[in-house]
Amino acid sequence: xxxxxxxxxxxxxxxxxxxxxxxxxxxxxxxxxxxxxxxxxxxxxxxxxxxxxxxxxxxxxxxxxxxxxxxxxxxxxxxxxxxxxxxxxxxxxxxxxxxxxxxxxxxxxxxxxxxxxxxxxxxxxxxxxxxxxxxxxxxxxxxxxxxxxxxxxxxxxxxxxxxxxxxxxxxxxxxxxxxxxxxxxxxxxxxxxxxxxxxxxxxxxxxxxxxxxxxxxxxxxxxxxxxxxxxxxxxxxxxxxxxxxxxxxxxxxxxxxxxxxxxxxxxxxxxxxxxxxxxxxxxxxxxxxxxxxxxxxxxxxxxxxxxxxxxxxxxxxxxxxxxxxxxxxxxxxxxxxxxxxxxxxxxxxxxxxxxxxxxxxxxxxxxxxxxxxxxxxxxxxxxxxxxxxxxxxxxxxxxxxxxxxxxxxxxxxxxxxxxxxxxxxxxxxxxxxxxxxxxxxxxxxxxxxxxxxxxxxxxxxxxxxxxxxxxxxxxxxxxxxxxxxxxxxxxxxxxxxxxxxxxxxxxxxxxxxxxxxxxxxxxxxxxxxxxxxxxxxxxxxxxxxxxxx
Numbered sequence: 149x150x151x152x153x154x155x156x157x158x159x160x161x162x163x164x165x166x167x168x169x170x171x172x173x174x175x176x177x178x179x180x181x182x183x184x185x186x187x188x189x190x191x192x193x194x195x196x197x198x199x200x201x202x203x204x205x206x207x208x209x210x211x212x213x214x215x216x217x218x219x220x221x222x223x224x225x226x227x228x229x230x231x232x233x234x235x236x237x238x239x240x241x242x243x244x245x246x247x248x249x250x251x252x253x254x255x256x257x258x259x260x261x262x263x264x265x266x267x268x269x270x271x272x273x274x275x276x277x278x279x280x281x282x283x284x285x286x287x288x289x290x291x292x293x294x295x296x297x298x299x300x301x302x303x304x305x306x307x308x309x310x311x312x313x314x315x316x317x318x319x320x321x322x323x324x325x326x327x328x329x330x331x332x333x334x335x336x337x338x339x340x341x342x343x344x345x346x347x348x349x350x351x352x353x354x355x356x357x358x359x360x361x362x363x364x365x366x367x368x369x370x371x372x373x374x375x376x377x378x379x380x381x382x383x384x385x386x387x388x389x390x391x392x393x394x395x396x397x398x399x400x401x402x403x404x405x406x407x408x409x410x411x412x413x414x415x416x417x418x419x420x421x422x423x424x425x426x427x428x429x430x431x432x433x434x435x436x437x438x439x440x441x442x443x444x445x446x447x448x449x450x451x452x453x454x455x456x457x458x459x460x461x462x463x464x465x466x467x468x469x470x471x472x473x474x475x476x477x478x479x480x481x482x483x484x485x486x487x488x489x490x491x492x493x494x495x496x497x498x499x500x501x502x503x504x505x506x507x508x509x510x511x512x513x514x515x516x517x518x519x520x521x522x523x524x525x526x527x528x529x530x531x532x533x534x535x536x537x538x539x540x541x542x543x544x545x546x547x548x549x550x551x552x553x554x555x556x557x558x559x560x561x562x563x564x565x566x567x568x569x570x571x572x573x574x575x576x577x578x579x580x581x582x583x584x585x586x587x588x589x590x591x592x593x594x595x596x597x598x599x600x601x602x603x604x605x606x607x608x609x610x611x612x613x614x615x616x617x618x619x620x621x622x623x624x625x626x627x628x629x630x631x632x633x634x635x636x637x638x639x640x641x642x643x644x645x646x647x648x649x650x651x652x653x654x655x656x657x658x659x660x661x662x663x664x665x666x667x668x669x670x671x672x673x674x675x676x677x678x679x680x681x682x683x684x685x686x687x688x689x690x691x692x693x694x695x696x697x
Contacts, residue, residue, distance in 0.1 A: 158528025170268040174259050174275055182252040183278025189244040189290035192548060193556040200582035201241060204252045205230035217381050225332035226293050238317045238551065238590035243291055247599065250290020250295035253508055257277045258504060265309060265471060266512050269521055273528050274511035278503070280532050283434040283537050287500055293334040294500040300330035301340055308344065312351050317364045322521045330374055335384060336501040339485055341372060343477035350470050350600050398688035408492030421483055426478070427495030432506050434539035438531060439495075445513035446506060450475065458516045471655055478505040524600035543656035550678035558676040559652070560586050567648040574635060578621045578653040580614035587612065593601035599638055611637065612650075623651060625661035629692060636688050643689025652681040659684050 194202065204220055205227045207213040217227035229246055236242065263271025274291055276282055288295035304326035312322035327344070330337040338557030351581045352362060410420050429446065430439030452458035453472035482502060486493030493499060518524040567573050575583055580603065584593040588607035596604040603621035606610055615623075615631060623631075635641070662669040666672050668691065674684035 157612070170263065170272055171647065173264075173272060174256070177272070177275050178252060178256050178259070178263050179633055181275075181285070182248070184280060185248040185251050185289045186241070189248050191553055192240060192546075192580060193547065193549070193553050194240060194243075194291065194585060196578040196581045198243075199585045201226060201291045202230060202234070202238075202585060202590075203323065203593060207231065208235060208592060210241050218386075221333060221387055223332045223379055223383070224292050225329065226291075226296060229296075230291070234590075235246060243287055247288050247290060247292060247295040247612050250299040251285070254288065254298040254302050254504075255294065257299065257306050258507065261302060261309060262508050262511060263304040264313075265463075265467075266458065266508070268514065269524055270508075270511045270515040273514050273524055274507050275523075276528050276532065277507045277511065281433060281507075281535055282430060283542070284503055284507075286541075287497055287503075294497060296333040297330055297337055297501065297687050298503060300326045300333060301501070304330060305344065305504075308348060311322065311361060311365075312355055312357055315357050315361055315619040317358075317360045320361050320364040321368065324364070324371060327368070327372055328375055331372065331379070334501070335379075336482070336491065336498070338376060339491070340478060340482040340501055340689050341376075342481050343474060345369065346477055347470065347474045350473065354466055355360075356472075358460075359535045406506040408494040408496055408498070409485065410487045410493075412491075417487065420487075424486070424494035425479060425483065427500050428493075428502050429506055429510075429600055431495035431497070431499060431542060432503055432557075433531070434537045434541070436540070438534050438538075442506070442510045442531075446475075446509035449509045449513035451515065452516045453512065458512050475505045475509050478502060496541070508560055546680045547656060550680045552678065553696060555678035555681055556582075556586055556652075559650075559675075559683065560683045562649070562677070562683060563648070563676060564608065567610055568692075569606070569609055569611050571611070571642070571646045571648060572635075572639065573648045573649045573650050574609055575612060575614045576620045577615055577617040579621050580612065582652045583614075585610060601634070602638060623649075623654065623657060623658040625658065625665040628658075628662070632686070641688045645688040647686050647688065649686060654680070656680045656682050658682070668693040 157325060199219070204216040205213050208215060210228065210231055213231040214224055217224040220227070225669075226246075230243065233243070233246060253514070255275055258278050259271045259275035262274045288298070304323050307319045307326060308321040310316065311323055327337075327341055331341065332593055348365060351357075352365075357572075373388075408424070410417065426440055426443045429443040430436050433439040433442050449458060450472050453475075455467045456468045459468045479502060482491065482499065483493050485491035491498075514527055518527060573583070584605060584607070587610055588605075590649040593605050593607070597616070601616050603614045613635065620627065620631060623633050635647070636694055641647070650656075655677065658668075659672055663672055672684060674682050676682050
């Protein structure tokens with residue numbers, strides 16, 4: 149059994165070996181991460197959230213796109229970016245490419261930051277995890293804000309540490325710029341900004357940088373507060389008005405993610421914090437058992453950081469403890485926001501802000517416990533293999549085989565051949581987002597929404613009526629009969645008129661539910677294009693069930 153001195157010697161030898169070769173290895177891993185993201189982003193049709201983000205941006209003017217962005221629960225940066233990006237193409241891969249690029253940048257900046265802070269071995273482990281963990285790949289292969297958020301936050305943190313190390317006002321200004329971009333990408337960046345603020349103050353008190361660096365940082369903080377105030381006043385304060393207990397929550401805390409918000413009447417605070425903290429790691433790693441082990445590795449890393457034994461010998465105990473503080477604060481602020489019922493916390497993509505501290509902590513834990521380069525890389529590879537082979541996607545999701553673009557092409561061909569005007573295609577809100585994108589050939593969709601609970605548009609000779617998101621985000625068998633009666637009355641449909649019902653998205657089981665709930669629908673025939681697109685026909689005036697079986 150090796151002595152502690154031998155173990156330390158092996159660890160330092162590994163660090164020296166990696167210093168000479170890690171840059172080339174990191175480039176290779178980053179390229180691999182980029183290619184994996186390109187593969188994940190190609191060949192599948194947009195999910196409802198992706199279609200919504202593109203619809204908001206797909207307007208006749210930038211001003212109109214900004215106005216539409218205010219109806220969503222995110223800052224305007226992605227909408228503005230997509231407004232210009234679409235001029236170069238509207239294929240699924242191209243629309244997802246900003247996320248692919250941002251996800252790749254995140255991997256590289258995480259590596260650069262952690263290599264400088266915790267050593268090249270920890271940096272390489274973090275790069276492997278960030279580049280190849282399936283959930284991290286997925287959130288940077290969709291039209292979402294999370295890849296931009298992570299890329300900008302990793303860049304901000306990297307430049308912040310460089311500004312202190314090099315006493316550089318220019319790099320401190322770069323930190324502020326990337327922090328602003330993160331805040332314009334996703335509102336959870338506000339929570340990370342708070343953690344960075346405490347982290348920076350610690351460094352100011354201990355490192356005493358030049359006055360110019362401090363002045364640039366202070367000016368940047370004033371700008372961040374001004375940006376936060378602007379976003380709050382013009383957008384954030386208006387979200388979910390009239391629908392939830394606070395203006396900050398929107399609809400998520402009441403319906404979609406209510407389990408990820410602390411509720412004193414339902415949850416024990418201690419168990420909530422522990423369970424949902426482990427849930428974050430389960431989400432990041434995409435495998436329950438591996439996620440639990442990763443959480444323990446994170447705790448071990450904190451222990452070694454506080455003791456001052458986790459970083460290379462060149463790093464001070466003070467710097468080690470400052471890093472531990474940063475890792476803890478990011479979790480503490482997000483968890484605190486959930487305890488205050490402001491933001492979800494746990495195993496969902498909405499905790500993507502915690503990918504960086506989670507991966508960094510786990511990487512430091514693996515590097516410290518192994519101490520040898522090959523052991524660390526082998527263990528990391530084993531973790532990745534378990535996550536890829538035995539991982540389970542978090543809801544909502546579609547199997548890649550069911551989300552193939554060929555299924556959407558077949559469904560559009562079916563509608564063009566069968567659902568010609570004056571027949572109506574009736575759909576729920578989520579399905580409408582997808583249908584409008586593909587039926588209208590990625591052109592702007594002009595909605596007629598003057599009728600309560602319904603929206604209408606026409607494309608290429610097909611007339612579509614959609615339930616609004618208030619009326620039916622997705623069709624439900626128990627509520628559909630009332631919607632059907634209101635549709636027939638509102639649009640003056642006559643007995644014998646044909647209505648095509650279209651459903652696409654994550655949970656596509658509506659026709660099956662009708663069959664199981666109502667005897668009258670036992671023989672309902674529907675066309676299925678994969679498992680996530682279904683179309684069937686109803687005729688106005690035919691007997692409809694009045695009670696559930």
